[in-house]
Amino acid sequence: MTPKKDHTESVRAARQLRHIRPVYAGGAALWAASAAWTGWEDPGSRQMWVSVFFLAIFTALLSVTSLWLWRQQSAGAGRPVHHAAPRRMAARRQVSA
Numbered sequence: 798m799t800p801k802k803d804h805t806e807s808v809r810a811a812r813q814l815r816h817i818r819p820v821y822a823g824g825a826a827l828w829a830a831s832a833a834w835t836g837w838e839d840p841g842s843r844q845m846w847v848s849v850f851f852l853a854i855f856t857a858l859l860s861v862t863s864l865w866l867w868r869q870q871s872a873g874a875g876r877p878v879h880h881a882a883p884r885r886m887a888a889r890r891q892v893s894a
Contacts, residue, residue: 807869811869814862817862818862818863821859822859824851824858825852828851828852831848831851836848
């Protein structure tokens with residue numbers, strides 16, 4: 798049986814990765830546009846290769862993040878879901894006179 802701490806840490810890590818995934822996607826899109834622009838203006842230049850390098854890095858980060866989240870989701874499909882207790886106040890009952 799896995800310790801409860803490991804489960805909490807993996808849930809926290811998954812939440813952080815879900816939040817950072819759009820940043821990686823945006824970085825990949827930005828560097829793809831930059832690589833295309835510099836490749837059009839000055840093919841084979843150092844700036845183009847730097848843009849392609851950063852595009853590869855952000856694409857790899859996005860791929861690894863998505864793969865890890867996909868594996869976490871498929872591995873946790875059989876586990877029961879525990880939700881927090883509802884936060885609404887219990888209705889007050891009035892005693893009839």
